Amino acid sequence: xxxxxxxxxxxxxxxxxxxxxxxxxxxxxxxxxxxxxxxxxxxxxxxxxxxxxxxxxxxxxxxxxxxxxxxxxxxxxxxxxxxxxxxxxxxxxxxxxxxxxxxxxxxxxxxxxxxxxxxxxxxxxxxxxxxxxxxxxxxxxxxxxxxxxxxxxxxxxxxxxxxxxxxxxxxxxxxxxxxxxxxxxxxxxxxxxxxxxxxxxxxxxxxxxxxxxxxxxxxxxxxxxxxxxxxxxxxxxxxxxxxxxxxxxxxxxxxxxxxxxxxxxxxxxxxxxxxxxxxxxxxxxxxxxxxxxxxxxxxxxxxxxxxxxxxxxxxxxx
Numbered sequence: 001x002x003x004x005x006x007x008x009x010x011x012x013x014x015x016x017x018x019x020x021x022x023x024x025x026x027x028x029x030x031x032x033x034x035x036x037x038x039x040x041x042x043x044x045x046x047x048x049x050x051x052x053x054x055x056x057x058x059x060x061x062x063x064x065x066x067x068x069x070x071x072x073x074x075x076x077x078x079x080x081x082x083x084x085x086x087x088x089x090x091x092x093x094x095x096x097x098x099x100x101x102x103x104x105x106x107x108x109x110x111x112x113x114x115x116x117x118x119x120x121x122x123x124x125x126x127x128x129x130x131x132x133x134x135x136x137x138x139x140x141x142x143x144x145x146x147x148x149x150x151x152x153x154x155x156x157x158x159x160x161x162x163x164x165x166x167x168x169x170x171x172x173x174x175x176x177x178x179x180x181x182x183x184x185x186x187x188x189x190x191x192x193x194x195x196x197x198x199x200x201x202x203x204x205x206x207x208x209x210x211x212x213x214x215x216x217x218x219x220x221x222x223x224x225x226x227x228x229x230x231x232x233x234x235x236x237x238x239x240x241x242x243x244x245x246x247x248x249x250x251x252x253x254x255x256x257x258x259x260x261x262x263x264x265x266x267x268x269x270x271x272x273x274x275x276x277x278x279x280x281x282x283x284x285x286x287x288x289x290x291x292x293x294x295x296x297x298x299x300x301x302x303x304x305x306x307x308x309x310x311x312x313x314x315x316x317x318x
Contacts, residue, residue, distance in 0.1 A: 006031075006042075006043070006083070007028055007031065007032065009083055010027070010028065010031060010079060010082075010083050011024060011028060013082050013083055014027060014028075014078075017082075018203075022138060026071055026075060027074075027075040027078060027079075029075075030071060030072045030075035030076065031043075031075055031076065031079050033054075033072075034050075034051075034054050034072070034075075034076055034079075037053075037054050037057065038050050038053075038054070043079060043080065043084055044084055044086070047086070047088065048088055048089070048091050048092075051073075051076055051088065051091055052091055052092070052093060052094055054072070054076075055069060055072060055073060055091075055094050055095070056094065056095045058072055058097070059094075059095045059096065059097040060095055063097075064097055065097055065098075066096065066097045066098065068097070069096070069097040073091075073094075103301065103304055103305050104267075104268070104271040104301065104302075104305060105262050105263055105264065105268050105271065106268070106271050106272050106275045106302075106305050107260070107262065107264070107268060107269070107272045109276065111258070111260050111262075112131055112269065112272055114258040114259075114260065115127070115251070115254050115255055115258050115260070115264065116128060116131075116254075117258075118253075118254035118255075118257045118258055119250060119251075119254050122181060122223050122242065123246075123247060123250045123251075124177070125174060125177055125178055125181055125223075126140050126141070126223060126242075126247055127247070127251060127266065127269055128171065128173070128174045128177075129155070129171070129174065130266055130267075130269035130270050130273070131269035131270075131272055131273050132169075132171030132173065132174060132273070133155055133168045133169055133170065133171060133273070133290075134168055134270055134273040134274060134277075134290050134291050135155075135157065135168070135270065136267070136270060137244055137247060137248075137266040137267065138244065139157050140223070141221075141223055141241045141242055141243075141244060141247070142158070142221070142241060143155070143221065143222040143223070144158075144200075144218065144219055144220065144221060144222065145182065145185070145217055145218045145219070145220050145221075145222055146218035146219065147222070148170065148178070148182075148222065149170065150170070150175065150179070153169060153170045153172070154167045154168065154169060154170055155167065155168050155169070155170050157292065158203075164292065164294075166289065166290075166292045168290045169290070181222075182222065185220060185222065185224060186217055188224065189217055189220050192239065193215065197228065197237055197238070197239075198215055199214045199215060199231075199236055199237070199238045200213075200214045200215075200216075200219040200220050200221070200238060200239075201214075201231060201238050201240070202214050202219060214238075220239070221239065221240070221241040222241075223241050223242045224239040224240075224241060224242070225239055225240045225241060225242050225243065227239075227240075244266075247266055248265065248266060251264060251265060251266050252264070252265075270291070271302070271305075274287050274291055274299065274302045275302045275305050277290070278302055278303065284296060284299055284300065284303065287299055287302070
C-alpha cells in the first residue's frame with residue numbers, strides 16, 4: 001500500500017512538471033524495479049549504495065545499453081530529488097554499460113520515394129511528416145489540429161522527448177492531402193458530438209480550467225483512432241490517436257514491398273530527414289533545432305553517416 005501511494009505521489013509530481021506520458025511510464029517503471037530489486041525496501045531507507053548496486057546489476061547481469069542505464073539513473077535521481085527530498089550526490093564506482101557505436105540507417109531520396117509510394121491514407125501523411133518535417137513517430141501521432149499552422153507553414157511540436165516545445169516546417173507537398181484528411185477528421189468529430197462523444201483528452205488538467213475545450217475541434221488529434229478509449233481520470237470515452245504499432249506494421253509492409261534491403265522503421269525517416277538536410281548544405285545548428293536535440297553532439301551522428309564509406313571518400317578505382 002505504501003509503495004502504491006509513493007508511486008502515485010511520484011506520478012503527480014511528474015505530471016505537475018509537464019513531463020510526457022512516455023517519460024512518466026519510464027520513470028514509474030524504473031522506480032518499481034529499483035524497489036523490487038532491493039526487496040521492497042522504502043526508498044527513504046536506501047541511498048547511494050543501493051542505487052549503485054541496482055545500476056551495476058543492470059549493466060553486468062542484464063547487459064542493458066548505456067541509454068537504458070541512464071534512463072534508470074535519471075528516474076531514481078528524480079525520485080530522490082523531487083519526492084524523497086534527499087541529496088544523493090555523485091554516485092561513485094558505477095559500472096557503465098557500453099555505448100554501441102551503431103550508425104543510423106539512412107535511406108536515399110529515391111528509396112524514401114519508393115517506400116512512400118507503397119503507403120496511402122493517414123499512414124502516408126504520417127510517414128511523410130516523419131521525413132518531411134523530421135518528427136518522431138510519437139510526435140506525429142500526438143499532433144492536435146491546433147498544432148498545424150497552414151498560414152505560417154509550420155508545425156508546433158508539444159511534449160517532445162526533450163520536454164521543450166519547438167517548431168518545424170510543414171512540407172508543402174503534403175498540404176493538399178493533409179487539408180483533405182482534416183476535413184474527414186472534422187466530419188468524424190461532428191458525428192461523435194451528435195452521439196454524445198467527441199471529447200478530447202486534454203493535458204495538464206486543462207479540462208478543469210477550460211470546461212468546454214475538450215469538445216473543440218482544435219484539440220482533437222490530427223490522426224484519431226477508429227476506437228474510443230476510457231479516460232482513466234474521468235471515466236468518459238474519447239478518441240485516442242492512432243497507435244504506433246499500426247504505423248510500424250504499415251512501414252514494415254511498405255518497405256518489404258519496395259524491395260529495399262535495409263532495416264526500415266518509422267524512425268529511419270527522421271534519420272533520413274536530418275542526413276539529407278546536411279547533405280543539402282544546411283548548417284548543423286539549424287538541423288539540431290528542427291530535430292529538437294538538446295545537444296549538438298546528438299545531431300553530429302549524422303555527419304558521421306555522411307562521411308561513411310562511399311558517401312565520404314571517392315574510391316581510387318573510380
